[in-house]
Amino acid sequence: MREMEADIIIVGGGAAGMAAAISAAEQGAEVIVFEKANTTGGCANMAMGLLGVETKMQKERLIDCTREAAFQKFMDYTHWRSDARLVKNYIYKSASTIEWLESMGVKFALPSKYFPGSEATWHIVQPKTGAPGLRAAATMIKAMTDRAEELGVKICLESPVQKLIKDDGDVIGVVAKDKDGEIEAYGSAVIIATGGFGDSPEFIKKYTRFEWGKDLFSYRIPGLTGDGISMAWDAGAARDRMDMELVFFAPNTGGYAPIELPFRQPNVFVNLDGERFYDESVVENPVFSVNAIIRQKNRTVFSIIDESIMKHYEKNGLDLINVVTSNISMDDFKQEMNDLIKNGNDVLFIADSIEELAEKTGIDKEGLVKTINDYNEACKLRDNVFNKNPKYLKPLIGPKYYALKFAPSAYGSLGGIKINYKTQAVDTEDNVIPGLFAAGTDANSVCNPDYVFVLPGNTLGFAVNSGRMAGENAVQYIKENFTEE
Template structure:
C-alpha cells in the first residue's frame, strides 16, 4: 500500500521504520515475514535512499552462493583480514555477529522473498594483505523487471542520472563490458542495441527504465518483497519527533500534507534515514580539517542526519571515527538549471591511459586503488588550508575508449561536455596544464616517467595494477598490465575531482542486536538503528566493496528476527 500525500490511516503498528533504503526495507520485510505489522515512513518523494543509487553489492563472507561454488571459509579468515585493517578494533561483538549472521541473511532473502543475488566470486577485497580473499565474499542484486512492481514502480527512486544512460542503469561486470566493447565487437554491439531498444520502449510506455540493475534492482526487489508481506509504506512524510512512554520509545509524531498525527509502535522504532551526508553542521563538527571545508556527496540530498539527530535528543551515544565519511572522488556536473550534480568516479580511474595528478603536476596514489583509499591519499597529499582536489587526465585514445567521468566514450560527442566547461581539452600537455592551473613542467615530467614505465607494464612509483583489486578494475584484454597504458595521443583531456562521499560512517552507537545505546552504554528501549544511521561496525575503515549494504541488510534482518523472537541462524 502506498499513500504519497496523506498520513497513514492506521495509528498503531508493531514496528515503525524511518527510511526506505536497503537497511530499512530489509528490517521491514523480515519483521513482516514473521508476522509483525510494519510501516515504512520515507521523507522523500521516492523510495530507496542511497541504496537505490548504489552498485547493489554486499560484502558477505561465507555467503551461500560462494559455498555453492566450492568456496569455503570460516569466519576466522575474514576476521584475520579485518584485523589487518582495523587492528584491535576488529575484536568487536558487532563484527562477529555480522560475520555469523550475514550468510543466513542472504539465505533468508533468497528463500523467502523476491530478493535474488548473483555471486561476486571473482571480486577481491580492496587490500592484498593477510586474510584477504580474491573472491567469494560478495553478492550483488540480480537484475529485476520493474514491471513486477506494478503501480509501485512510480515510487522507486530512478537511477542516478549522471551515471545512467538516459535513465537506464548499467550493471558492473559483463553488462558494462558489452557497452565498452560495442564499437569493437558485433556481439557486444547487438547486445547494446537490444538494451537501448528495450529502454526506448520503456521510456515511451512507462516513462522510465524497467531494466533495473545494481542498487536500483536491490531496492525494487526489497520493495516487491515488502508489498508481498503486507508492509505499508508512505512517502513525503516528515517525522517531527520520537514519542516516549516512560523510558520506552513508543512511536513517532509526523506531518504529511499539512496534517500532524502520532503513530504508535507496540515494539519498536527503527532509525534508517541514511546518515548525515548532507548535514552541514555535523560535517563541520565531525569531519577532520584536512578533509576540506567543501564536501560533495553522491547520496540523495534528503539524507540530512534526521535519525542521528533524533537519537542524540534522546541521549544516545554517538560514535565518530578518524574517517567519518565513505570517501569517493566526485566531479561536478553542471546542469541547465544551474545546479551541480555529483558524479562518483568509481571505475574510470583504473583504466589504461588515465592518470590523476595534483595541481603541482605530481601523482599521489595508484589510481586503480579503491575510491576511499584514493581520497585518503588525496587528503594526505593536499597542503594544509588548501581544498583537496586533483585532475583526472586521459589521452584521446583512452577518453574515447573509456570515457572520463560524465564525459562518455565514443560514439557520444564531446561537444556538450566541452561547452559546459566540465571537460578540458588541449592539443598539448602544456596547454592542458595552463587551462587547469597545473604545473606544466612537472606534469610533463610526470607523464614522461609514467609513460616509460607503462610501456613496460609497470608502475614503479605506486605499483598500479599489481594487486588483485587493481587488476579487476582495469581492462582484462590489455597487456601486460590491465591498468597501464602511456598517454601519448593528442588531444589530451582533464576533469577536476573534488572531495565527495558515498555516505557516512559515523553515527549512532548500537549493540550487536542494533539496539541504540545511551551514554552509559544502556539500551534505549524500543529504539534500533540500521544502515548509515548506525555507526559503521568497521569504524571508519573501508576494507572491501559492499561493507555498507552488507551490514545494513544483515542488521535489518537481525532486528526483524529479534523483535519476532526468531533464531538468527538455522543452527542457533
C-alpha cells in the same frame, strides 16, 4: 492529532527499515513504517548488491571465502576499531540473508569482486530487465516492499517522523506528520533507519572532514538529512564515529561517468604541484586512492594520458575494469567527451603540449614538465619513485595530451548513532536506551576508519543484515519486557 499503535514503529523505509519490518512481522509483530519519501528504498534504489559470505552461490562457484576468514579480514582492515561482536553477527548472518531475500523472489546475478584484490562477496542483484549495474537493487526493494505488505506491515509514505516519544526514559513511540496532520504512533519499540546524512551539507561540514561542493562531491540522495540521527541524539543516544563512504570521482559528473573510463586507470596521477603522489596501480581500490587524494593541495588531482595511450586503450582494452564500469565502453567515453567539449566543462582538459596542459589545469608548469620527463625516462627501465608495476608504465609522447580532474566523493554517509551488538541504541555511558534500536547507515560505524572495500557490498549488506537483526531483537525485547506470562 490522530493516534496509531503497533508493536514496533520503524522510522525509514529503506533497505534497513524494510528488512527490520519484514523480520519483525515474520515473528508475528504488528509493524508500522514511516517513510518521508513517496516510495520505499531510499539510497538502496541506487545500489547494486550486498555482501554475502559462504552463500550457496559462492560454494557453487568454488569461492572459498569463509565466515571466519572474512571476519578476520574485516577486523584486521579496521585494526579492531569496530565492535567485533556486531561485525561477527553481521558477517555470520549474511549467507542466510541472501537466502531470505531469494525466498522473496530476489535473484542475484553473481557474487563478484569489486577489484582483483578484493573478495567475491558482492552479490549483485539481477534486475528483471537489463544487465546488472547501478540501481539494480531497486528490484530487491520492490520484492521486500511486496513481502512487507503481504505480512500486514503498514507503510506510511510521505510521512516524516519529527521526534521520538519517551516515557520515564523508555522510547515508546514517535510523532509523525502526513498531509492530514500530525500522528502520534505508540509501540513497544522503535527502530531508526533513516539512511544517514548524505543530503545534508550542514551535517557533513559539522561532523566530517569535508565541505560539500568544495572538497567533497558526493551523491546526495534527497531526504537523507540526518533526521533519525538527530532524533536518537535528542533521546539520549551517544554519537558514534561519523564519516563519508569515500570514493573518488570527477567532480559534478555523476560518478563513474563514461568520461572517467580511460582516466580511472593506472596512468600518471599528479597533484597541483605537478608531482606524482602514489603508486597509480592502487587506483583500483577507491578507498586507498581517495585517502591519497585527500592529502593533496585542495584535495584535487589529475589523471593524465596522451593520444598514444588513448589509442592503446581503444585497441587493446583497458588495463583495469570492475563490475561498475564493465558496461561502459570507449564509444560511451567518446560521446561524453564530445559533449563536454561542445558544452564546456571544468574537469576535462585537452592540450597540444604538457606546458599548455599545465596552464589549462592550473597545475604548476615546471613541476608537471619535470614529472612527465622523469616518468617517460622511468618507462624505459623502472619506476624509482613508487616501484610501479612495469606493465602499467606507458610514456606520454603526444601529440595531444588529456587530463581529467578527480576529487573526493562518497556514496553517502556512515555512522551517527552508537549501538551495541544487539542493535540497541546506547548512551554515552554505554547504557541501553530501552525501546530504541537503530540499523543501517545511521548506525554503520563498523567501517572504521575506512570502508572495507576488500569485502565489497558492505553498505547495503550492513543495512539489510542489521535491519534483520534489529527487527528480531526488537521482538525479543518485547517478549522479555511486555509479554504476560
